[in-house]
Amino acid sequence: METSDRSPREGPQPTRRLINLMLGSGILASIVAFIYPAIRYIIPPLVSESTSRSVVAAKVGELKNNTGEIFKFGSKPALLVRLTDGTYRAFSAVCTHLQCTVQYREDIHEIWCACHNGIYDLEGRNVSGPPPRPLEVFEVHVQGEDVVVSRKA
Amino acid sequence: MTTVYRRVLSWLDERFGAGSIEEFLRHKTVPVHRHTVWYYFGGMTLFLFIIQVLTGILLLLYYRPTPNDAFESVQYVMTQVRFGWLIRSVHSWSANLMIFTAFVHMFSVYFLKAYRKPRELTWITGMLLLFLVMGFGFSGYLLPWNTLAFFATKVGTEMAGSIPVVGKWLLIYLRGGEEVTGATLTRFFGFHVAVLPGLATLLLAMHLLLVQRLGMSVPPGVEKAIGEGRQPARSMPFFPNFLLRDIMGWYAALGVLGALAAIFPWELGTKADPFAPAPAGIHPEWYFLFMFQTLRYIPAKVIFLEGEFAGLLAFGAAAAVWVAVPFIDYKAGFGRVTRFFTGLGVFALGYMAVMSALALR
Amino acid sequence: MKKILVALLMLVWALIPAAARGDTDSCITCHSALEGKLAEPAKVFDQDIHHQSGLTCADCHGGDLHDDSLNAMSPAKGFRGAPKKTQVPEFCARCHSNVTFMHNFNPKARADQYSQYLTSVHGKRLKQGDTKVAACVDCHGVHNMLPASDTRSPTNVANVATTCAHCHANAVYMKGYGIPTDQFARYQKSVHAETLAQGDTSAPTCTTCHGNHGATPPGVSSVPNVCGTCHVFFAQLFEKSPHRAAFAKLNLPGCVQCHSNHEIVKPVDDWVGVGPKSVCANCHTSGEKGYTEAEGMAQDLAKLREGIERADTTLDTAERSGMEVSSARLELASANEDLVKARVNVHTFNEAEVRKLTDQGAGISTKTHEAGLAALHERDVRRKGLGVALITIVITIGGLYLKIRQMESPPRS
Structure with a gap:
């Protein structure tokens, strides 16, 4: 332009048309590349947002009295127990000794770790064997048809 | 094509005098000399700020500012939401790049004496914007509610508590209570997405308006050389020549951001536990490191002041001097370059670099 | 000098009207005014479990606590004084072996400590006149006895090892008994001590395996039973394994053969196999x-x-x-x-x-x-x-x- 200080260039220059095409397609494509993730981002994902605070552990009536069931809570297993009186309790199913998964023993009405015979009572307290600490206890609420387990605040 | 453009322009011109804007753009020029490259950093900072606004709005769609949900919602964004990892990583990386370019912009303006009369107000609004940007960084750091951020915020806000008389009040004001809790999180969220953006928009408008009114400053050395006829006064039109170069830079920045986000996703860490002992190696974000390190070196008592307060006082005084530099170095306004202020700038830059390096050691 | 002082104090005491003195324990009153060893019991006794349960000095030592004169300590008033070391167990057993009496204070109290003590190595040696061995007060303290549930008590689970180590880790003191003195140091490195230190009070200490009042080292054949009280699965598997018969034949202790006795550290996979850290290779050679x-x-x-x-x-x-x-x-x-x-x-x-x-x-x-x-x-x-x-x-x-x-x-x- 009028104030340019560039020296005249040697050789043939790409035509104006070609440059405009390159620029136009580049801008168009890059805008698509920016808009596309944004739109995909705005569409909510299928997995509902209850990744680790609370989870539906079971449906009401799924568990018989005096039985237990392992469910996934975040990336760790948890144990839902239905007591003989029909009430629910939930615990972390990760044994505090060597991180094996514990289970509910219907015969002794206690929580048992098969790895080293660790025993917890139905309050999650370590009562026998190697476990050094109690199990983490979760809260259980029955909401309609769902048995919802959540971390204690 | 051209006729459509003309017609649209004339339509707008009839409504609000858009023609004068076009007229202004046509006449706006940018000086060309060996320091022209520094002119790009202001625009780059502005571009990154816009990226921050856009990605910030997107993050708002999923983020929940409560201590129970904050970490989980960010985790959800990172793992479940499509491209959530990209949006969040870009937001974090862009924040850091923005602070970096803002500092580069500030120091280039300082060394090229662009703050001299008549641009004192541009300098002051710019400095205030820099403080705001750091405020954005400080408040945003806590929002994912991870261990590192939790304790960094605890330490950072504790410093405010060391100020006599108002310290206690200030601490409670910042934390929303005696301790860093959910109240702090809500508060910082409010600062980060409402208070600071509002202030920043206002100041940014003033800053940009002043830049447009006053045009770009030519460094005193170059000005003198032109005045003495040793160098021709060259310039290029802002539109489109300079703007196209700007856009080139912005595109490059976008590429860098995308690559950083994909190759080095911003880590989330572990969820903050207020009752857990503080982990080793708590440190604030890199742009606060020089202050953090200085406060470590200050003894518990300086004369009759608390060490921490003395440090804050020194930084406050330094910041005040820095903001007021156009008035202190008023001689620069007459084209006289004082070696002292260039030296001061070199010292400040060196000090920040050395202290940050020591903190990272 | 001391005697004059005592006499003077008693005179002052006698001059105060009995009514003003109230119903106090004359043992405590006089002994707290004394110096050194004689004052010690009076100073610490108010923390003692016996004092907390309403017992007085006279309940163990005899004498008359209402008599302000030295006469209170005459044999005529049933005064027994302090027992000799060899008499300590009987001294305590007067009450502690009496189930009926102990039930007045704690319905679940046991009364078999003395009979157990007699079966222990400590008890047997004391009978033979060895006064260096532990009697009741060496572990429980004397006038400031605290219940084992009190964390300050030397018999609290967290303090037991240190209490035993008091003698058993002292090479000079243990000279002549021909047993090692490194058990405590080695126990300190064990996974048991580590677990206990982390606050799991069910973790084993000395008395868990050796017994407390009947303290005695477990015999070679009873080792798997001792360990098996907690490590059930391992004991069961060992019981059915070919090692059981082989170990019995060679008179080798079960578990401790590989896991050691006091320094029971966390086992690693390298113990298994034939590598340099292997415990199997201690006995087994190539080709078997x-x-x-x-x-x-x-x-x-x-x-x-x-x-x-x-x-x-x-x-x-x-x-x-x-x-x-x-x-x-x-x-x-x-x-x-x-x-x-x-x-x-x-x-x-x-x-x-x-x-x-x-x-x-x-x-x-x-x-x-x-x-x-x-x-x-x-x-x-x-x-x-x-x-x-x-x-x-x-x-x-x-x-x-x-x-x-x-x-x-x-x-x-």
Whole structure:
């Protein structure tokens, strides 16, 4: 332009048309590349947002009295127990000794770790064997048809 | 094509005098000399700020500012939401790049004496914007509610508590209570997405308006050389020549951001536990490191002041001097370059670099 | 001098009207005014469990606590004084062996401490006149006895080891008994001491294996029974294993042969097998069946361990790249569980029993490793997407560059 200080260039220059095409397609494509993730981002994902605070552990009536069931809570297993009186309790199913998964023993009405015979009572307290600490206890609420387990605040 | 453009322009011109804007753009020029490259950093900072606004709005769609949900919602964004990892990583990386370019912009303006009369107000609004940007960084750091951020915020806000008389009040004001809790999180969220953006928009408008009114400053050395006829006064039109170069830079920045986000996703860490002992190696974000390190070196008592307060006082005084530099170095306004202020700038830059390096050691 | 002082004090005491003195314990009153050893009991007695239960000095030592004169301590008033070391157990047993009497204070109180003590090495030696051995007060303290539940008590589970070590770790004191004095130092390094220090008060201390009042080292054949009170599975497996008969024949103690007695550290997989750290190779030599079994068990464990580590590293990398792999993590936990169980099954000393579990775990770990790889593949797809975006960016930048050059080049004439 009028104030340019560039020296005249040697050789043939790409035509104006070609440059405009390159620029136009580049801008168009890059805008698509920016808009596309944004739109995909705005569409909510299928997995509902209850990744680790609370989870539906079971449906009401799924568990018989005096039985237990392992469910996934975040990336760790948890144990839902239905007591003989029909009430629910939930615990972390990760044994505090060597991180094996514990289970509910219907015969002794206690929580048992098969790895080293660790025993917890139905309050999650370590009562026998190697476990050094109690199990983490979760809260259980029955909401309609769902048995919802959540971390204690 | 051209006729459509003309017609649209004339339509707008009839409504609000858009023609004068076009007229202004046509006449706006940018000086060309060996320091022209520094002119790009202001625009780059502005571009990154816009990226921050856009990605910030997107993050708002999923983020929940409560201590129970904050970490989980960010985790959800990172793992479940499509491209959530990209949006969040870009937001974090862009924040850091923005602070970096803002500092580069500030120091280039300082060394090229662009703050001299008549641009004192541009300098002051710019400095205030820099403080705001750091405020954005400080408040945003806590929002994912991870261990590192939790304790960094605890330490950072504790410093405010060391100020006599108002310290206690200030601490409670910042934390929303005696301790860093959910109240702090809500508060910082409010600062980060409402208070600071509002202030920043206002100041940014003033800053940009002043830049447009006053045009770009030519460094005193170059000005003198032109005045003495040793160098021709060259310039290029802002539109489109300079703007196209700007856009080139912005595109490059976008590429860098995308690559950083994909190759080095911003880590989330572990969820903050207020009752857990503080982990080793708590440190604030890199742009606060020089202050953090200085406060470590200050003894518990300086004369009759608390060490921490003395440090804050020194930084406050330094910041005040820095903001007021156009008035202190008023001689620069007459084209006289004082070696002292260039030296001061070199010292400040060196000090920040050395202290940050020591903190990272 | 001292006597004059005592006499003077008693005179002053006598001058105060009895009514003003109230119903006080004259033992405490006088002894607290004394110096040194004689004052010690009076100073600490108010913390003592006996005092808390309403007992007085006179209940153990006899005498008359209402008499202010030295007469209170005359044998005529039933004064017994302090027992000699050899008499201490009987002295305490006067009450503590009396079930009926003890039930007045604690309905669950036991009264067999004295009879147990007589069976202990301490008790037997004391009977023979050895006064260096521990009697009741050496472990329980004298006038400031606290219940074992009190964390300050020397018999509290957290303090038992230090209490025993008081004598047993003292090489000079223990000289002549011909037993080692490093048990405490070695126990301190054990997994038991570590667990106890972490606050698990059910973790074993000296008395858990040796007994308290009937303290005696367990015999060679009873070792598996002692350990088996807590480590049930291991004792059961050992009981059925070929080692049981072999160890009995050689008169070797069960568990401690490999795990040591006091310095019971966390076992590592290297103990199994035939490597340099192996405990199997202590007895088994190349060519025997036991040697091949050991070698096989070590390989099984290593295979699963490496499989889990590999899967774990892959999942870590995937997680750091922002990928969701929580289901795979959950599955990997069960592979880990198989490894833990396989380590238990080592105590069958039968390679097939170990392999059964490690094969199962290895299958799971391979599967989770693959899930991790799939997640990493997804990450690479993301990077390819980024690559495409970068290409569009580069094209645009190139276009801009050419546009500027073209714009700024002087028009051709």
